[in-house]
Structure formats: C-alpha cells, structure tokens
Amino acid sequence: MAIDLTILGSGSATPTLTRNPTSQFLQIDGKCLLIDCGEGTQMQLMKFQLKSSKIDTILISHLHGDHYFGLPGLLSSMHLMGRTAVLKLIAPPELNDILKEQFSISQTVLNYPIEFIGTQNEIAETVLENGSFSIQTFPLHHRIPCTGFIVREKEKPRNIRQDIIEMYKPDVSQFKAIKAGADLVLPNGQVIPNKLITNDPPKPVSYAFCSDTAPSESVFEFLVDIDCLYHEATFDEELVQRAKETFHSTAKQAALIAKRANVKQLIIGHFSSRYREIETLLAQAQSVFPLTRAAFDGMFLQIK
Amino acid sequence: MAIDLTILGSGSATPTLTRNPTSQFLQIDGKCLLIDCGEGTQMQLMKFQLKSSKIDTILISHLHGDHYFGLPGLLSSMHLMGRTAVLKLIAPPELNDILKEQFSISQTVLNYPIEFIGTQNEIAETVLENGSFSIQTFPLHHRIPCTGFIVREKEKPRNIRQDIIEMYKPDVSQFKAIKAGADLVLPNGQVIPNKLITNDPPKPVSYAFCSDTAPSESVFEFLVDIDCLYHEATFDEELVQRAKETFHSTAKQAALIAKRANVKQLIIGHFSSRYREIETLLAQAQSVFPLTRAAFDGMFLQIK
Numbered sequence: 001m002a003i004d005l006t007i008l009g010s011g012s013a014t015p016t017l018t019r020n021p022t023s024q025f026l027q028i029d030g031k032c033l034l035i036d037c038g039e040g041t042q043m044q045l046m047k048f049q050l051k052s053s054k055i056d057t058i059l060i061s062h063l064h065g066d067h068y069f070g071l072p073g074l075l076s077s078m079h080l081m082g083r084t085a086v087l088k089l090i091a092p093p094e095l096n097d098i099l100k101e102q103f104s105i106s107q108t109v110l111n112y113p114i115e116f117i118g119t120q121n122e123i124a125e126t127v128l129e130n131g132s133f134s135i136q137t138f139p140l141h142h143r144i145p146c147t148g149f150i151v152r153e154k155e156k157p158r159n160i161r162q163d164i165i166e167m168y169k170p171d172v173s174q175f176k177a178i179k180a181g182a183d184l185v186l187p188n189g190q191v192i193p194n195k196l197i198t199n200d201p202p203k204p205v206s207y208a209f210c211s212d213t214a215p216s217e218s219v220f221e222f223l224v225d226i227d228c229l230y231h232e233a234t235f236d237e238e239l240v241q242r243a244k245e246t247f248h249s250t251a252k253q254a255a256l257i258a259k260r261a262n263v264k265q266l267i268i269g270h271f272s273s274r275y276r277e278i279e280t281l282l283a284q285a286q287s288v289f290p291l292t293r294a295a296f297d298g299m300f301l302q303i304k
Numbered sequence: 305m306a307i308d309l310t311i312l313g314s315g316s317a318t319p320t321l322t323r324n325p326t327s328q329f330l331q332i333d334g335k336c337l338l339i340d341c342g343e344g345t346q347m348q349l350m351k352f353q354l355k356s357s358k359i360d361t362i363l364i365s366h367l368h369g370d371h372y373f374g375l376p377g378l379l380s381s382m383h384l385m386g387r388t389a390v391l392k393l394i395a396p397p398e399l400n401d402i403l404k405e406q407f408s409i410s411q412t413v414l415n416y417p418i419e420f421i422g423t424q425n426e427i428a429e430t431v432l433e434n435g436s437f438s439i440q441t442f443p444l445h446h447r448i449p450c451t452g453f454i455v456r457e458k459e460k461p462r463n464i465r466q467d468i469i470e471m472y473k474p475d476v477s478q479f480k481a482i483k484a485g486a487d488l489v490l491p492n493g494q495v496i497p498n499k500l501i502t503n504d505p506p507k508p509v510s511y512a513f514c515s516d517t518a519p520s521e522s523v524f525e526f527l528v529d530i531d532c533l534y535h536e537a538t539f540d541e542e543l544v545q546r547a548k549e550t551f552h553s554t555a556k557q558a559a560l561i562a563k564r565a566n567v568k569q570l571i572i573g574h575f576s577s578r579y580r581e582i583e584t585l586l587a588q589a590q591s592v593f594p595l596t597r598a599a600f601d602g603m604f605l606q607i608k
Binding site: 013014016017021039042043046063064065069070072073076077080081094097098101105106107108143144 | 344346409
C-alpha cells in the first residue's frame, strides 16, 4: 500500500518564481485528494501533468489566502471542462459563503455538486471515511482557525497463499473468514492455523499535513508514529522570535516535533520568500531529525 | 509620448500551460496601471520583471473569475511587501464586498489604503483624470455587467525652440502662454508668431481595452481613431454561433470593429483554450484588418 504525494506549492504567503503557495496532490487507492489550493494551483496541476478532473476531495486547512486563493479558479475550470461528479470539499465553513458569493456574482451555476464538509478547530475528528482510508482533522495553532489533516490507509485483509488454495481447495465461502484471520478447517476436521496459509497484507501507511502552526504540545500527540509528516518550516532559527509572533514554526521546531512523535520521515515546506536557498533550514532540521527532506514544487514522493 | 503595454495573460476562462487568464500592465508617463487580474497575475509580474509595488491603479472589467481571481493574492502580497501608498481600484462595486469579506475572514488589515472607484455599465464615464492622462469606461455587452477602458494621454504644451530662447531671451513669465500657443511679443512691439518659435509636442496616444464582449454597434462608437485597440477574440469563425451564445467575439468580428473604428492597430487575445495554435484566428482577423497582432504572455508593445 502506498500514498503518492506531489508537492504543487512549497512557498509561503508571498509566492516566488520557483515556489508557488501551498498545495499538495495525493493519490491513495485510486482516489485523488488535493490539500490546500494556493493561487496558481490549477496551473501547477497542468505543469506536473496531474488531472484536476480526477480530484475527488479537496481539503483546505485555513482561510489565509495562500492556502485557498486558487480554489475558485480551479472549481470554475472543473465546471468549464464538463465535470459532473460530486466534489467533496472539507474546509472552514466560511469558505462556503465566499464561494457562493463569488459564483452568484459571476452568475455561475456549477454543473457538478459540491458536498461541503465544514471543519472546526476545537477537537480532532474523522471527517471522511471509506473502505480504504480515513481523513482526520486536528487543531493547529495559528492566527486564525486552522486544522491539520491525517490521511490513514485502512488495514487490508490477509492474503491467502495461492499454493494453499491449490493444495487444500478450500470452498470460496471460507475465503472471507480466512482473510479476516480464521484458521482453515479441513473436511476431516484437521485445523490449519491461519498464519500458515496466509501472508501479511501490505502495511497501511499514514500521512500527516501540518499547515501553518506554532509548534505545540497538543499538535505533537496526533502525529505519533506517522509514516510521513509534512510540517511547515517558514523560518530558520535566527527568526525564532518572528516565528513565535506570527504563529509559525522554524525548521528546527518542525524537526523536534517529528523526532518526538517518532515519525518515519519529515518533509518541511512553506518557506518564507526571504530565503533564496533553503540549505540552512534543511541543515537545522536534519541536525535534529536526519530523515528530513525539503519540499520543492513538483517533488514526488511515494510513501510506503 | 507613449504607452508601454505588457500582456501578462492572453488566455480565456481556462488557463493553459502557455496562456494565463487576462491581465495587462501599462506604463504611461511614469504611472503603472494593471488592467484585469486573472489568477497568477502576481507570478506573471515577477516572471516578466515588472514591479507590483509600482502599480498605481488597478482596473477590473467584470467579475468573471478569469478577470479578477488573482486580485486578492496580489493585494495581499503588496501588503506583505510593505506597501503604504494608496492604491486606486476601479471595478464593479461588488468586488469591494468580496475583498472585504475575504480580508475580514483572514483577519488581514492592509497597511495601505485602497481608493475604490465603482464602475457601472450603463453609460461611458471618465473615472480617473490627472495632468497626463484620463481613463474612461464604456459599456460592453457580456453575460454580466462588463466595461471596457480607454486610456488617453493628454495633449502636452508646445515646446519652445531652444535657439529662439537664446536669440530673443523671452522672460520666463511668458513661457506658459507661449507653450499654450501665444505669440511672442518683443519689447519693441514686434510679434513673432507662435508657429515660428515652438515645435509641436509629441502626439498623445490612446489605448482601448475591450474585455469580454459580443460585437456591438454601441461598442464601436467609443473606439473611433484609437491608436491601439485590444479586443477579445475568443473563437474562430467556425464557432461564430458559440460566440453569440456566450457573448464573446470571433477574431474576424474583432477585426471588423477595428476596421470600422479606423483604429491604428489591433491586438487580439482571450483565446479559448481549445486552440493550441492561433494562426487561424490571426489569419481570419488579418483578412479584414491587416494591422492585427495576436497577444501572447509576455508580449511587449510600445504604443506611439
């Protein structure tokens, strides 16, 4: 099992020539998700050859413009390109009002329905769940209400060994129970333990997205043992005071969270436009948590 | 005198990899204007090395997203980059409500004032005038209220010939009258005709911007003798019916307007994303009005 992640925008509030504002594209078990949608996201999707028509769900962490100003344009283009499939939109409730006003003024009636799922940033909650994965929100600590997201694959059933099927020819009616862990009982009453006749399914993976946030004790607890953590790292350590004032994190603070939560790997991003090169930020993070990588626009990563 | 025009976006509603939605940057007598502001305009300004901090006035023709979805991001970036100078914003009144709502939700208080000048599309009116140019709006014919813009340089005073100044040494107090056309009266009563002592000032130029519109008799009348006309040309002649239904123009229709209004040159743009190459559209326009050029992102033109 795997989650395919493409970073569409790795910059922060002010875009640069090489870093667009925040957006990420996730593929998980055939479904495509978009996390945040800064200005220019629809162009980035084209640039990195990802089809906006395949997006099933859009998640918006908070209503600072660099995380959603690309959404009205993307929704309009989906409409113009003939989308009819439902689009799930998981976001702060006020976004619904903004979109309704804009579409009303432009006299646009979208030819596909939006299923709007409002978020809150008081407590963690599961906002979407299907047979293959779940999406959980959790409160971040920013200047305005802001949530993080955890996308978690579900455990798959056990795989019955092909040679066992050929040897014992169990009845198809027994398959479901065996995949769920039951032993095989032969017609003569002999019991073959499940572990001998099945293989472990691929391990489910998890991805956590920490949009704009000050480092916080209550954020850390949601991230324990996550396979891949994206955490904002707007500033380097010299600007730790500026990070505090603006409810952002430094690269080192992001790494400390990753280390304490025992995540498998860390991606840092949302770099302030003042940094032309982000080697210093990456080094500061890696000094605490070596398995850190720095996001760039177009970065592709398979989380397994 | 001259108007420097840079096309920032030459596409229509759905952007492509090579054509951003509508936006144009104008420099006139030291002032910088932005006309329309589709998504990604702030990135296009960076790409073409134009400083957003220098923009004095922004004009928005109408509230279809491809003409203004880049505005909230641009205004936010101006704020983050420390702008304090007044920004004039000439646009449909509803835009003010949209911006106020977005900035209120993101708890953003801009550190520069916006002087909002609301447009209407009932009659033509002068919405801005200073010592060197004027901006006039005029009604276009689109699905929602939409205005065109004419930027017109003002006549400059006549230039007094340097050799005349040296020969007759007129008093400085006479300069203003001579520049306005008065003859020079020498101390002995002799009258030297103005035409002998001054040169013509550079001819003022005019630029008209016809955003989304169906071709129309009432549009044509405002464009007579314009130096450079930008006119939308969303479709080719095969799709003339589609143009009619959507209140857009074909390239040929744009050229017919240009010919009839006797403009000096025509720029066509706002090409539908269905056209990978726009040779056909350009040929159809040039068959009617040879002095037509096709806009592209980054196109620079000096109108003299």
